[in-house]
Amino acid sequence: xxxxxxxxxxxxxxxxxxxxxxxxxxxxxxxxxxxxxxxxxxxxxxxxxxxxxxxxxxxxxxxxxxxxxxxxxxxxxxxxxxxxxxxxxxxxxxxxxxxxxxxxxxxxxxxxxxxxxxxxxxxxxxxxxxxxxxxxxxxxxxxxxxxxxxxxxxxxxxxxxxxxxxxxxxxxxxxxxxxxxxxxxxxxxxxxxxxxxxxxxxxxxxxxxxxxxxxxxxxxxxxxxxxxxxxxxxxxxxxxxxxxxxxxxxxxxxxxxxxxxxxxxxxxxxxxxxxxxxxxxxxxxxxxxxxxxxxx
Amino acid sequence: xxxxxxxxxxxxxxxxxxxxxxxxxxxxxxxxxxxxxxxxxxxxxxxxxxxxxxxxxxxxxxxxxxxxxxxxxxxxxxxxxxxxxxxxxxxxxxxxxxxxxxxxxxxxxxxxxxxxxxxxxxxxxxxxxxxxxxxxxxxxxxxxxxxxxxxxxxxxxxxxxxxxxxxxxxxxxxxxxxxxxxxxxxxxxxxxxxxxxxxxxxxxxxxxxxxxxxxxxxxxxxxxxxxxxxxxxxxxxxxxxxxxxxxxxxxxxxxxxxx
Numbered sequence: 001x002x003x004x005x006x007x008x009x010x011x012x013x014x015x016x017x018x019x020x021x022x023x024x025x026x027x028x029x030x031x032x033x034x035x036x037x038x039x040x041x042x043x044x045x046x047x048x049x050x051x052x053x054x055x056x057x058x059x060x061x062x063x064x065x066x067x068x069x070x071x072x073x074x075x076x077x078x079x080x081x082x083x084x085x086x087x088x089x090x091x092x093x094x095x096x097x098x099x100x101x102x103x104x105x106x107x108x109x110x111x112x113x114x115x116x117x118x119x120x121x122x123x124x125x126x127x128x129x130x131x132x133x134x135x136x137x138x139x140x141x142x143x144x145x146x147x148x149x150x151x152x153x154x155x156x157x158x159x160x161x162x163x164x165x166x167x168x169x170x171x172x173x174x175x176x177x178x179x180x181x182x183x184x185x186x187x188x189x190x191x192x193x194x195x196x197x198x199x200x201x202x203x204x205x206x207x208x209x210x211x212x213x214x215x216x217x218x219x220x221x222x223x224x225x226x227x228x229x230x231x232x233x234x235x236x237x238x239x240x241x242x243x244x245x246x247x248x249x250x251x252x253x254x255x256x257x258x259x260x261x262x263x264x265x266x267x268x269x270x271x272x273x274x275x276x277x278x279x280x281x282x283x284x285x286x287x288x289x290x291x292x293x294x295x296x
Numbered sequence: 297x298x299x300x301x302x303x304x305x306x307x308x309x310x311x312x313x314x315x316x317x318x319x320x321x322x323x324x325x326x327x328x329x330x331x332x333x334x335x336x337x338x339x340x341x342x343x344x345x346x347x348x349x350x351x352x353x354x355x356x357x358x359x360x361x362x363x364x365x366x367x368x369x370x371x372x373x374x375x376x377x378x379x380x381x382x383x384x385x386x387x388x389x390x391x392x393x394x395x396x397x398x399x400x401x402x403x404x405x406x407x408x409x410x411x412x413x414x415x416x417x418x419x420x421x422x423x424x425x426x427x428x429x430x431x432x433x434x435x436x437x438x439x440x441x442x443x444x445x446x447x448x449x450x451x452x453x454x455x456x457x458x459x460x461x462x463x464x465x466x467x468x469x470x471x472x473x474x475x476x477x478x479x480x481x482x483x484x485x486x487x488x489x490x491x492x493x494x495x496x497x498x499x500x501x502x503x504x505x506x507x508x509x510x511x512x513x514x515x516x517x518x519x520x521x522x523x524x525x526x527x528x529x530x531x532x533x534x535x536x537x538x539x540x541x542x543x544x545x546x547x548x549x550x551x552x553x554x555x
Contacts, residue, residue, distance in 0.1 A: 139411045146410030146417060147396075147403040147424070150389070154397045157386035164346055165464055166372030166401035179407075221388060269388055 005126050011234045012133035013124075013190045014211070018230045019140040020183030021215045022223055027144055028176040029156030029220075031090040033208050035184045037097030038068040040104060040203035042185025043192040047120045048110050050193075057123040061189035068185025069178045071100075076177040081170050097208060104200040116199030117192075124194035132190065136183060141223055143179070152176055153221065184211075217258055219265030224272040229265075297360060298323045299500055300345070300468055305354035307337075307344050307524075314340040315524045317354070322468060325498045329505065329515035331535075333544055336521040338504045339381060342470050346378050347371040359467065373401065377466035379457045381473050381504075387446025391437070391456055394445050395428040398463030428463065434496070435459040436489070451482050455489075462493070468500040475507045487513050512536070520544070 017039060024030050046064030049055045055063075075096040079089055105114040143149055151172050154162040163169045192198055210233065218229030236254070240247045258266065302320035306313065315337045322328055330338050343349040345356055347368035356364045363371050386394050403410075404424075409417045432438045435455045440448060445456060454474055461469055474490070475483050487510055494501055494514075505511050511518060512532045520527040520535060522544040528535060535541055 142411050142413055143407065147400050147405070147421070148407060148410055150393060150397060151401075151403060153389055153393075154386050157388055158384050160348070161380065161384035161386070162397070163368045164348070164372055164378060165398055165460065166369045167397070168369045168402070175407075 007235060007238055009124060009126055009129045009194055011231055012129040013187055013194060014214070014230045014234050015133050015227055016136045016190060017184050017187030017211050018214050018226050019136050019223075020180035020187070021211045022140060022226050023144065023152070023183070024176050024180035025212065025215050026220045026222065026226060027149060027156060028152040028173055030085065030173060030176065031087070031212065032093040032180075033090045033205065033212065034093030034095070034097030035180065035211055036203040036205065036207040037093070037100040038072060038181040038184040039188030039191065039207065040097070040100055040200065041068040041071055042188035043198060043203065044104060044111060044117070044188075045185075046189035047117050047192040047198070050123075051117070051120055052110060057121070057189075057193055061186055061193075064189040065182040065185035068188070069182040072177050072181035073174070076174050076181075080173045080177065083170075094205065094208070097203075097205065101200045101203060114200060116197065116202070118197040120192050120196045120198070122193065122196050124190055129190060129194070132186070136186070137223070137227060140183075144223065148172075148175065156221075213255065215265075217255065217265055219262075219268035219270070221269040222265070222267040222271055225265055225267030225270070228267070228272070299326075299359065301355075301357040302341075302345065303355045303357070305341070305344060305356065306352045307340055307349055308352045313524050315344065315351075318521070318524070318526050320519065320526075322500050322502060324467075324500060326500050326517065327494050327515050328500075328502045329511035329518040330502060330521065331505065331508065331511055331518060332521035332527070335523075337524040338521055339472055340524075341521070342378060342472055342502075342504065345371075346376055346470065369401070372464065375465075375467035376470070377461040377464045377468070378470035379454075379461050379472055379474060381476065383450075383453050383457055385445040385453055385457060385460070387444065389445055390441070391443055391445055391448070392425065392428045392432065392441045394456055394460050395431050395463045396424050398431075398460040399424050399427055401464065431459045431463045432456075434462070434493070450477060451485075454478075454486075458493070462497065462499065466499060468502065471501060471503045471505075473504050473506060475505055475510050478507075483507055483510060486510065490514055 017035065021032070021035060024032060042064035045067045046057065046060040049060035049063060050057050075092065079092045084092060104111050107113065111117070151167055154167060155169055155172055159169060188203070214230045214233050215226045217233065218226030236251060237247055240250055298321050300320070300322040302318060304317045304319065305315055306317055307315040318341060320341070330341070332338050340349060344351045347366055350365055354364070355362055358374060358376065361374070363374065386397065404420045405417050429438065429441060432441055435458055437452050437455050437459065440452055445453065448456065458471070458474065475486050478486065491514055503511065503515065516531060517529065518532055518535045519529040520541050527544060528538045528541050
């Protein structure tokens, strides 16, 4: 039971981070290979605040997210203002994440260098992480279905037209980046309070790649797709533990198959929703009530 | 003072002068045609005015303000709108959403409002939706409102682009070859539609078009560009009889020709 619970907590932590990537990549169309850097900042800030200063973990996680968000401004403002996009933006973010990793490996007071932080209080249990995860997914949904989200989609679809209609492209992109960095910071904080131990290498490029893979795998322009993909991709290595040696091969094969047969991802621009089901239930009820009336 | 005044505008790409000291004047509510052979610099002129291309020299005065070298989105917000030669819609958005972007180029509420879903946001979204439907009705494509823009037929896409452009409530509208790739019937429809649109809204329109019958029919004032220079301007009759224009278009001198 403890094992399954651990996986569920890990899933919800990953989903929180992936929500950030959904906003940035799935809806604004900016690819980033460096969001582990923001997770790292969020994790370290919130862990240090709680461990050394005794600040309640929820508050320190939010502060961690805000600082991650602020730091994204450092790399985001010059790159997005210079209209960097596609691979170039992704690589710039990768460079940022690497420099954050190396920076944290070399700060000794509080950060403890490459040895990392240990003895972080364990605060993340299943209930807390699930509640945070659900709130974040809900907020992401609300955000992306508001005018802000629509402006993001317009930039992804046709940047020149959006700009010539009067959308401030740099500002909208920066907004997406700030929010995604905030969510990744929160996710990093959750990770710190779950693992209770971390080194700068916990937040390696692999972590960024996995999050990006989840969004591409799940589908651009969709929220439920990447969330489902995250669940699959987090569970898969655990399910395949029996054939540990072939794990990465199967993982890779799955990626190739999805990209071959569904290049737009599992649910590109679509959502799985309960709406048709609810409609059907309502209709069923109405039919029942009509029958009941006629019976009278 | 006219609405838009372009004075001595020069645009240079490396050694190539795409526009040389071009002057253009558009008054409030005017309908101007801009014609010229391929490569004359018509689209470059649009691009320079809307901020896509940075002009080297000259001034662009719009509503008593120099907009030369400003960011494209700022220019658009000040009341300039345009369509594109090769259609640039948001293909994976619904038709009404395309128009909504035109209406709300800057979000009308904050991120917190959006996330929590206060009534303010719901009302604003509803208002925007209804306004979008109004514009779709105006251009006559209301029945397509729930389709994806990328899946529409070509002529409808053109109309949607115009709907999106007028949804920004511009003072001046630049149409870049709206009749490109249309057959005669569709072209006639477009002439009627543009005439009606101009009469109803009173927006000043500048039109680039290769279908000369469209320009001759709609515009009281026509400008001819050739090789980056302003060749002639005047009424349709004057243009049709201008020997320079005929030379630029056909390459030889004739006494009387319907161009």
